[in-house]
Amino acid sequence: MTASIDINTVFFYFASAVIGAFALWLVLFLWYLKEKRSRDVGGGLGLQLFLISAPEGIVEKGGNIEEAVKNFISKMEQFLSGLYSIKKEGFSSKLWKGPLFTLEIAAHNRGNEIFFYIAFPRVYGKLLESKLHGAFPDAKIEAVEDYNIFHPTGATAGAVVVSSESTILPIKTYQKLNTDPLETITAPFSKIDEFGEGASIQIVLRPAGEEIQKRAHKAAKHLKEGQSRNDVLARNSFWYDLKKFMFPPKTNKERQKPLVVDDELAKLFEEKGAKVIFEANIRILASSKSIAETDSILRNIAGSFSQYQNPEGSGFRVTELSGKALRSVIEKYSFRLFDEKNKVYLNVEELASIYHFPYLKRAASQVRMLKSQESAPPVNLPKEGISIGLSKYRGGEQEIKIKKDDRRRHFYSIGQTGTGKSTLMQKMIIQDIQNGEGVAVIDPHGDLIDKILGHIPKERADDVIVFDPGDTQNPMGLNMLEFDPKYPEQRSLIVNELLEIFNKLFNMSVAGGPMFEQYFRNATMLVMEDPESGNTLLEIVRVLSDKAFRDYKLSKSKNIVVNSFWQQIAEKAGGESSLANMVPYVVSKLDTFLANEIMRPIIAQEHSAFNVRNVMDQKKILLLNLSKGKLGDINSSLLGLIMVGKILMAALSRVDIAEGERKDFYLYIDEFQNVTTKSIATILSEARKYKLNLIITHQFIGQLEEDIKKAVFGNVGTICSFRIGTDDAEYIEKQFTPTFTAKDLLNIDNLNAYIKLLIDGQTSKPFNMFIPFPPKGNDEIAKYIRELSQKKYSRPREEVEEEIRKRHTGS
Structure with missing residues (x-):
């Protein structure tokens, strides 16, 4: 009986142990499955x-x-x-x-x-x-x-x-x-x-x-x-x-x-x-x-x-x-x-x-490949100055700034339409305005001006001049012949610049010639000898076609060379009949603008609506909306050319104040090839000492004359390239090789650019830059500033036309 009990007890304990072990194994196994499932899902997430x-x-x-x-x-x-x-x-x-x-x-x-x-x-x-x-x-x-x-x-x-x-x-x-x-x-x-x-x-x-x-x-x-x-x-x-x-x-x-x-x-x-x-x-x-x-x-x-x-x-x-x-x-x-x-x-x-990354786009052209390469930014990126973009390299981001002194060596960018050039300009302009700097913007489309206006602080509203020729009922005067009497030498600069302007607009080597230049130069110089009796493009026409008015001007003139031309060459050698033959030849170029309903009330006003030297010295904000859609190409270019010429003269006139007292002034020009003559070489090489700092952009190299191209690439401190075409890539590649190739320049995405940044007077190794969109401006502020500028600087069209009529008829 005892043995039987012992065997049963042993069996009971053995069975209990087996069942217990199995239960423990089952519990552990179920826990393992649950934990594995949890870890698998957690690992995936x-x-x-x-x-x-x-x-x-x-x-x-x-x-x-x-x-x-x-x-x-x-x-x-x-x-x-x-x-x-x-x-x-x-x-x-x-x-x-x-x-x-x-x-x-x-x-x-x-x-x-x-x-x-x-x-x-x-x-x-x-x-x-x-x-x-x-x-x-x-x-x-x-x-x-x-x-x-x-x-x-x-x-x-x-x-x-x-x-x-x-x-x-x-x-x-x-x-x-x-x-x-x-x-x-x-x-x-x-x-x-x-x-x-x-x-x-x-x-x-x-x-x-x-x-x-x-x-x-x-x-x-x-x-x-x-x-x-x-x-x-x-x-x-x-x-x-x-x-x-x-x-x-x-x-x-x-x-x-x-x-x-x-x-x-x-x-x-x-x-x-x-x-x-x-x-x-x-x-x-x-x-x-x-x-x-x-x-x-x-x-x-x-x-x-x-x-x-x-x-x-x-x-x-x-x-x-x-x-x-x-x-x-x-x-x-x-x-x-x-x-x-x-x-x-x-x-x-x-x-x-x-699985490997694609090497060539042969079988499937749709494979996503890196269109353009990236490069690390320089280690000595400036910590001060305005922000121009972000360096994005291997997942990291760094803000890119440019110092004020380096901006005095000018900033050049190139890129196809829609690639981000205007966005970069907008970003820079907004910061300059908010920092209290003096700024001029020449916009051939008008969109850039519209975006900038909404970002102007209220405290700077009185500094703004919005020059908008498209507002035909309230024209602002812009007189190219206007000069500072303290600097009579400006008259020669004006004549030379006007001849360059006409040569650019009309290709005067074909449409003009020595005779045109001789008559135009002396007519313009004679007009400027006595500004009080009229000193606009309109008076040039009168000097050529109205003998009584010409004689009056000669009576006021002290320029013996100009007087000799009219009295000894134009009138005596050829006679009035010969002069009459030259009048249409010269006047035809001026009539293109004087007969134009938009241009005449602007360029035929005696006095410009604002003094460009004061704009620069008082750090004002000059915004020129030269929309080609409203004005036409040639009118837009003429006004831009006149303004660039006036800004150059104003900058050169700063010789009368010490260099340390000259205030920086930033001139932004979109599609600059349309509004610059060969004088751009002077601006790029000489303007630095006068604190006129250029930010210029355009679409392709073929737009530049050889002299201007040499002046740009020989003088600008910072070069920035957005996506460009094949011909341009071959030319611009020289600026960025070996870091970037023509292929990179052809394929870089919108709002991205390659840049050689001037840092403390030294050009950096090229690197890539991303330009984020600036925030949207305030439309109410933009409207208010437009109206304020109009009230301060514009004149009613009827008043201007009446003044022109009186001068034209001599009444």
Whole structure:
């Protein structure tokens, strides 16, 4: 009885222990599954998506393209090997594997570009950036929001890609392919419709550890020992162990038979294990408006994996999914989860063969590539001055400023329309105005002036002069012949500048000649000899055509050379009849403007509405809206040319005050080639000492005459290039090489530019700059300032026309 009780007790305790152990195992197993699921989802949500853009590769003329491509892909191996360092060590790595990351190729459901992404743990973001730039120094990495490939109301298809043979057998890699495998991969993406259709290849990765590499090396070793392919591939399996138990190893005598060694297969295993290996899930998803179109996209992409079939090794098998399996893979794709059931082992050479950044745009022109390169900003970026943009380099941002003294060497920019030149100007002008500086802006379109007005502080409203010829009912006077009596030498400067202006507008080497210049010069000089009796372009016409008025002017003139011309040459040598023949020849050029309803009330006024010297010395804000749409090209150019000439004369007249007392004045000219003569060379070379600082921009080099081009590039301190055309890129490249090439200048995005910045009198190495849009201005302030300027500086049109009529008729 006692023995029976003892046995029952033992059995009871034993059963209890077994049940308890099983219960504990079950609890731990369920906890493990729950924790694994939580970690998997948490790991997926802990990834940051990065968009990677690399510049298109360069193949030298006569170079081997295939060799260049393979060299490029080998850098991807280097990069992926670097990412292997996120592998976990220790006991926890056995439980949780991780951390994981993904490589993705995608075409969004909007647009037709093909993008290359890497989703990487946020905590290792700096590591990713470091490894990327170590292998691809010119690549750009951007943290972005997740993308969407799914049609909003259509169908979705999905597939998983697994090994067709044992996963430790290698696939065919780029080293044994004759073409870039990525071209075959991306070709189906290029056929996807840009509206509604999308597709993605997602490769989820985590470091596999050294065990798989060891297995590959052991497989090679066993093959060399004479084991068969099947035995080698079956090792470490339950069925292999069972077979080994039931069929023991052969006798020593049998072992002495000559071995048949598969050297090629052994070599494949060695190649597989020679490089670090990742566990990988490969998924393909496609979406379109219909099931048939979706399946077509999926199968076209799936077909591209056949190129990796290695006859002696392995390849891929694509399994299309449906029902619950499809829903599961969509969920795993969306959360970037790892699936143990469908994993394959790929070393970095195999991975790089499937996913690498594009090198050439041959098979798919839609692949997203880095259009233009970036360069680090100089380490001595100024800490003071106005802000002109942001340096964006490798994910970092630095504000770019330019010092006041460096601005005195002038600022030049070039770029096609819409690339950001005016935005940069607007940004600089607003800061100058808010800093209390004196500013003049010549705007041939009018848009820039409209944007600036809304940013003017109320306390500077009285400083503003808005010169708008389009306001025909309230014209402001602008008299080119007006000069400062303290500086009579200005008269010669005015005549020379007017001749340059007419030469620019009418090509006087063809339409004029020596006779035109002789008569025009002496007529203009005679008019200016006595400003009180009339001193505008209108009086030039009267001097030529009205003898009584000419005689009156001669009676007031003290210029013996001018008097001699009219009395000894024009009248006596040729007579009045000969003079009459010259009048239409000269007057025809002036009538172009004097007969114009917009121009006459402006240029025929005796006195300009404002004194340019006072504008400069008192740091006022002069805004000239010379809209070509309202004025026409030639009228817009004339007014701009006159104003630039007057500003130059005002600057040169500052010789009467000490250089230290001269106040900086900033002259902004958009499309400067239309409003500058050869005197621009004088401004660029001499204006610095007079504190006249130019900021000039235009669209292409062909707009500049050779003399002006030499003056610009020989004198400006800071050069900034937005996107330009082919011919200009070849010319401007000289300013930015070797940092940037003509290709970069051709492809840089809008609101981005390359700049050689003058810093403390020294030109910096070129670097890239981004120009953010300034905030929108206040429309009410803009309206108020326009009205205030009109009241202070304009005159009613009727009053002006009556004054002109009286002078013209001599009444």
